[in-house]
Amino acid sequence: MALTTSSSVQEQEIDSAVHRVESxxxxxxxxxxxxxxxxxxxxPSIFFRVVVRDEASRGDHELYELSNxxxxxxxxxxxxxxxxxxxxFDFRSMSEQAKLKDPAWA
Amino acid sequence: xxxHHDLLxxxxxxxxxxxxxxxxxxxxxxxxxxxxxxxxIHEACSNWARPEHRINLARAFxxxxxxxxxxxxxxxxxDAAENSAEKHLFEVALSFVQLQQKREFADYDYSIExxxxxxxxxxxxxxxxxxxWEAIRNEQITQDYLFSLLxxxxxxxAPEWGNR
Numbered sequence: 001m002a003l004t005t006s007s008s009v010q011e012q013e014i015d016s017a018v019h020r021v022e023s024x025x026x027x028x029x030x031x032x033x034x035x036x037x038x039x040x041x042x043x044p045s046i047f048f049r050v051v052v053r054d055e056a057s058r059g060d061h062e063l064y065e066l067s068n069x070x071x072x073x074x075x076x077x078x079x080x081x082x083x084x085x086x087x088x089f090d091f092r093s094m095s096e097q098a099k100l101k102d103p104a105w106a
Numbered sequence: 107x108x109x110h111h112d113l114l115x116x117x118x119x120x121x122x123x124x125x126x127x128x129x130x131x132x133x134x135x136x137x138x139x140x141x142x143x144x145x146x147i148h149e150a151c152s153n154w155a156r157p158e159h160r161i162n163l164a165r166a167f168x169x170x171x172x173x174x175x176x177x178x179x180x181x182x183x184x185d186a187a188e189n190s191a192e193k194h195l196f197e198v199a200l201s202f203v204q205l206q207q208k209r210e211f212a213d214y215d216y217s218i219e220x221x222x223x224x225x226x227x228x229x230x231x232x233x234x235x236x237x238x239w240e241a242i243r244n245e246q247i248t249q250d251y252l253f254s255l256l257x258x259x260x261x262x263x264a265p266e267w268g269n270r
Contacts, residue, residue: 040210041170057223064230071200072184081181088207096221 010083011036014046017077024073028056028066030094032074033105036085045086048074049105057093067091110148113141114236117229121222131220132212138232139209142202145236146172149243150252167256169206175254176202191245194238199251201235 018032030051039045050070057063071089074080080087097105107115117137120130147167151160179199186192208228211218242248 039207041173045207060226060230063223063227064234067227067231068197068200075184086177086203086207088204090208090224091227092221092223096223100219100221102219 014078020077021070021073025070028052029070039086043086044084045088046080048089050089050091051097051105052091052093054093054095108148110141110145113137113144114232117141121225121229126222128219131225134225135212135220135228136209138228139205142205142232142235145239146255150255171258172255173203173206179251191242191247194242195247195251197238198235201231205231
């Protein structure tokens with residue numbers, strides 16, 4: 001599907017937002033990837049994939065707290081609600097990504 | 107123990123196997139969603155005065171309407187103060203939205219290879235939502251949210267008076 005000017009602009013804005021969040025959480029987050037698509041009801045959605053450093057993902061509580069902070073930050077920086085996007089977030093540690101070698105998360 | 111609590115235990119138990127497989131990880135994520143789904147339905151139906159009608163009433167809830175209602179609350183309260191009722195409601199609504207989509211992938215997309223971290227996080231999201239719910243279950247905003255899970259918001263439209 002060809003990108004329209006507006007969607008291209010939107011992706012540039014999202015890229016910048018992602019970089020800001022990566023910088024803000026540089027101690028805990030290694031990198032963030034995303035893709036645009038549709039959720040299960042066919043509504044426009046953005047799917048974030050966050051790779052976190054192993055030290056930040058050891059305890060369940062720590063991982064949950066970090067996931068909440070990063071998710072809120074991504075929603076605010078990328079203005080997902082204002083852009084009419086459902087935002088979804090997935091988190092995995094660097095060591096698990098090293099095992100799974102999923103290119104979508106690389 | 108109530109059905110939704112049992113589901114949450116099942117979801118956690120699946121992860122405690124020595125060597126979780128993709129099947130156990132997928133089932134665990136899916137079950138975490140259903141634990142929260144059934145908690146909310148149980149709570150909403152408990153408001154119905156006649157117990158004999160509650161089982162049928164529970165069948166009236168639709169995943170799509172629950173998504174729409176939860177997403178609204180998530181957007182509205184995402185910057186609420188820590189430990190406020192609004193923040194707890196945000197945690198419940200955010201968890202519901204996230205777990206619902208994870209369930210879709212877990213149940214129907216076998217190409218997705220889940221990591222243990224992803225499954226762990228799904229369980230913790232459901233468990234935290236349960237705790238947040240307990241903290242705010244009698245608040246007005248919580249009860250309004252429960253109502254919105256079943257009933258669409260129908261804004262009152264002003265009558266359109268034609269030009270004469």
